[in-house]
Structure formats: C-alpha cells, structure tokens
Amino acid sequence: SAVISQKPSRDICQRGTSLTIQCQVDSQVTMMFWYRQQPGQSLTLIATANQGSEATYESGFVIDKFPISRPNLTFSTLTVSNMSPEDSSIYLCSAPEGIAKFFGPGTRLTVL
Amino acid sequence: GQQLNQSPQSMFIQEGEDVSMNCTSSSIFNTWLWYKQDPGEGPVLLIALYKAGELTSNGRLTAQFGTTRKDSFLNISASIPSDVGIYFCAGQPLNTGTASKLTFGTGTRLQVTL
Numbered sequence: 001s002a003v004i005s006q007k008p009s010r011d012i013c014q015r016g017t018s019l020t021i022q023c024q025v026d027s028q029v030t031m032m033f034w035y036r037q038q039p040g041q042s043l044t045l046i047a048t049a050n051q052g053s054e055a056t057y058e059s060g061f062v063i064d065k066f067p068i069s070r071p072n073l074t075f076s077t078l079t080v081s082n083m084s085p086e087d088s089s090i091y092l093c094s095a096p097e098g099i100a101k102f103f104g105p106g107t108r109l110t111v112l
Numbered sequence: 113g114q115q116l117n118q119s120p121q122s123m124f125i126q127e128g129e130d131v132s133m134n135c136t137s138s139s140i141f142n143t144w145l146w147y148k149q150d151p152g153e154g155p156v157l158l159i160a161l162y163k164a165g166e167l168t169s170n171g172r173l174t175a176q177f178g179t180t181r182k183d184s185f186l187n188i189s190a191s192i193p194s195d196v197g198i199y200f201c202a203g204q205p206l207n208t209g210t211a212s213k214l215t216f217g218t219g220t221r222l223q224v225t226l
Binding site: 001004033042043044045048092094099100101102103104105106108 | 200202219
C-alpha cells in the first residue's frame with residue numbers, strides 16, 4: 001500500500017495567518033486528494049490535485065482560501081489561508097493505489 | 113457534500129462479542145471501502161470491495177458489497193480492546209476511473225470493554 005507522510009503533524013496558529021501543509025507519497029500518483037475532518041465529524045473532500053494542472057475544488061471550497069500546489073507526482077501542498085477558528089480541523093491527504101485510497105496521518109490544526 | 117448513512121452511530125460492547133455495522137446510500141457505488149481511524153491518526157484501509165454481492169474477509173473482519181450497490185456492511189468477530197476506534201465506510205461512484213472521488217459515511221464509534 002502507498003505510504004503517505006504529512007508535515008506538520010499538528011500546529012496551533014493565530015487568526016489571520018496562513019499554514020502550508022506538505023504531503024509526500026512514496027510512489028508516483030496521477031492524482032492526490034485533500035480532505036478536511038472537522039472535530040467529531042467525517043471526512044469531506046476539499047479538492048483533487050493533478051500534477052501539471054490546477055486543482056479541482058469541491059462545492060464550498062475555493063482556491064483563494066485553500067491554494068494547492070502539485071509540483072511533481074509524489075508531492076503536494078495545501079495552504080489554509082487567512083485562518084479563523086472555524087478552520088480548526090484535521091487536514092488529510094490521500095493517494096490512490098489501484099482502486100483503493102490511502103491516507104496520510106493528518107495535520108491537526110488549531111486556530112486561536 | 114453528500115455523506116453515506118452509517119449505523120449505528122456508536123456501539124459499546126464487551127470484549128469477545130461480535131459487531132455489525134452498515135452503510136447505505138441513495139446512489140449506486142462501484143467500490144466500497146471500509147476504514148478504521150484511531151485517535152490522532154489518519155484512516156487505515158481495512159477492506160476493499162469491488163463487485164456487487166462480494167463477501168471479503170480480513171482476519172476477524174468480514175465485509176459485504178450489497179447486491180443493489182447501495183449498501184455495505186462490516187462485521188467484526190470476537191472483538192478485542194484494540195478494535196476501539198471509529199469505522200468509516202466510503203463509496204466510489206459508478207463510471208469513474210481509478211482515481212475517483214470517495215464519499216464517506218458518517219462513522220461508527222466502537223468502544224470495547226473488558
């Protein structure tokens with residue numbers, strides 16, 4: 001199965017600042033996915049990150065708030081911009097292997 | 113966004129008991145996946161189901177892909193304390209390729225007592 005790492009594992013940030021989360025996959029993948037998991041909730045897809053093109057965002061998520069980079073086939077970043085306490089969540093990246101999907105350990109973000 | 117209906121929402125069982133949880137959707141899915149999430153961790157894939165009617169086991173876990181393609185269930189036999197966690201079902205829609213989007217269930221929180 002794909003091995004996925006994320007950095008940082010957790011952070012506490014001030015309102016109005018931005019945080020960039022990194023995701024590294026141990027194999028080349030065409031698509032990577034970013035999810036948000038609000039406290040006590042299930043996972044919600046933020047966007048799909050394709051290498052060489054702009055990310056595709058789900059309803060309710062916009063590029064200005066969650067810019068994504070995908071510079072190569074094993075790496076992606078998600079930035080949470082102009083943060084507010086409502087952005088406090090776990091952010092997870094995911095990559096496919098076959099038809100299954102595998103997840104990183106998540107980045108736990110707390111915004112004060 | 114859409115979420116799958118998963119039940120029960122939580123379960124509190126004794127060690128050694130069997131556990132059953134299910135997931136239903138108004139939409140057809142081509143693939144069903146079951147994950148377990150421990151506190152502070154990302155979801156870990158338990159079982160993947162690719163065909164309607166398929167029954168697949170992974171140790172003490174057994175999952176089935178419903179024949180209507182709109183439901184799936186997961187059974188855990190002889191539960192042990194390390195089974196504690198949140199279990200999520202996830203579906204991928206029909207007519208999408210390998211890297212298709214997952215829709216997640218609402219989750220079942222399992223607690224096991226000695």
